[in-house]
Amino acid sequence: MRQTLDSTVNGGSGYCKYGWSKYAAPSGRCATFLEFGNIESPMYARLRHFFSTIYNRIHVKPSARPIVVALPLCHSDDTEAARASRKQYKETLYSVLFDMNVPAVCAVDQALLALYAARRTSGIVVNIGFNVTSVVPIFQGRVMREIGIETVGQGALKLTGFLKELLQRRNISFESLYTVRTIKEKICYVAADYEAELCKNTQASCEVDGEGWFTLSEERFKMAEILFQPQIGGVRAMALHKAVSLCMDHCYNYExxxxxxxxxxxxxxxxxxxxxxLPERLEKELHKLLPPYISEGIRVLPPPFGTDTAWFGAKMIGTVSTFSDAWCINKKQFRQKSRHSGSSLVNAWR
Incomplete structure (x- = not known):
């Protein structure tokens, strides 16, 4: 039995899922470490508090099993400063876990875990995060930063916020943003053809616990349309299909x-x-936007395990027979590597 913890621990966004790799689904879900620590506190302290909280919730000692952790896609570019920042974050993460006596750590990019969950090692991962959307090219298990990662300045928060605005325009009252998010998850969708959808009767209702029933019509698909037409929601960002096509163009021209x-x-x-x-609409837009020599053969796959896709990618890694030897680093290896590189980054983050 090996332990798998899949957490999106990037500052200020999203949720994490955690649990044992032998289970069919995550044991629990929670907000990121900002729920547990002050954003003004040093990174080391925040991560230490976060992992301590998770270990307490799953009722296990850190020293009991190796751990798989999903790394956030921080600093998407490949500049020297970005590489140094990623190294700092990763070293701080290792330092926290080894100081807690975790026997071995496997830290993997979140986008890569999503690709593994789809049983692939090469492709493009489009991760719609809490604040931003990342378009990540991956070749044979490696994030191709030299090709370029496209970042779109809108994510789940913008989508929910726009739905909130649409509900307010119709004088539909609700208790909180949680209510809006629940409505989004229950009855909203992406239109195959936006203009054609406006001419249809798209009314549907859903129930939110404690608040009763909500009935929506064109709001159901208008909310998600800002992914493809950001301007209708007053969003200044690149359209999703344009960001993906730009990434594909870079991949094609990578000699x-x-x-x-x-x-x-x-x-x-x-x-x-x-x-x-969403998969069908994105695929359709890519075929329209790209020349045939690039667009031929494009397939857009939905998240293979829904909202838990990255966790299942981590679960797959945690259950392979070569997990500890091939994927993990232990405390001794980490300390040796830090000494050889003369690293003082970890102490700087405490």
Missing amino acids: VLRDHSWFKTVVLAGGSSCLPG
Whole structure:
């Protein structure tokens, strides 16, 4: 039995899922470590508080089992400063866990875990996060930062916020943003053809515990349309299909790799990527936008395990026979590596 903890621990956004790799689903879910620590406190202290809280919730000592942790896609570019920042974060993460006596740690990029959950090692992962959407090219299990990661300045929070605005325009009252998010998850979707959908009767209702029934019509698909037409929601950001097509164009022109099929599988990830109709609409828009020599063969796959996709990617890693030897680093290896590199980054983050 090995322990798997899949957490989105990037500052200020989203939720994490945690649990044992032998289980069929995560044991629990919670907000990121900002729920547990002051944003003004040092990174080391915040991560220490976060992992302590999670271990208490699953009622296990940190020293009991190895751990798989999903790394947030912080600093999407490949500049020297971004590489240094990613290294700082990762070293701080290792330092926290080894100081808590975790025997071995496997830290993997969140986008890569989503790709593994789809049983692939190459492709493009489109992760609709809490604040931003990331378009990540991955080749044979490696994030291709040299090709470029596209970042779109809107995510789940913007979608929920726009739905809130649409409800307020119709004088529909609700208790909280949680209510709006619940409505979004229950009856909202992505239109295959936005203009055609406006001419249809799209009325539907759903019940929110403690608040009763809500009836929506065009709000159901208008909310998600800002992914493709950000301007209708007053959002200044690149359209999703344009960001993905730009990434594909970079992949096609990357001369080091002659194979042009590896990037044509697009895997969606993140809670809002579960909206019905999104894979089909994105695929349709990509075929319209890209030339045939690039668009031929493109497939957009929905999140294979819904909102828990990255956790299941971690679960797959945690259950392979070579997990501890091939995927993990232990405390001794980490200390040796830090000494050889002369790293003083960890202490700086305490």
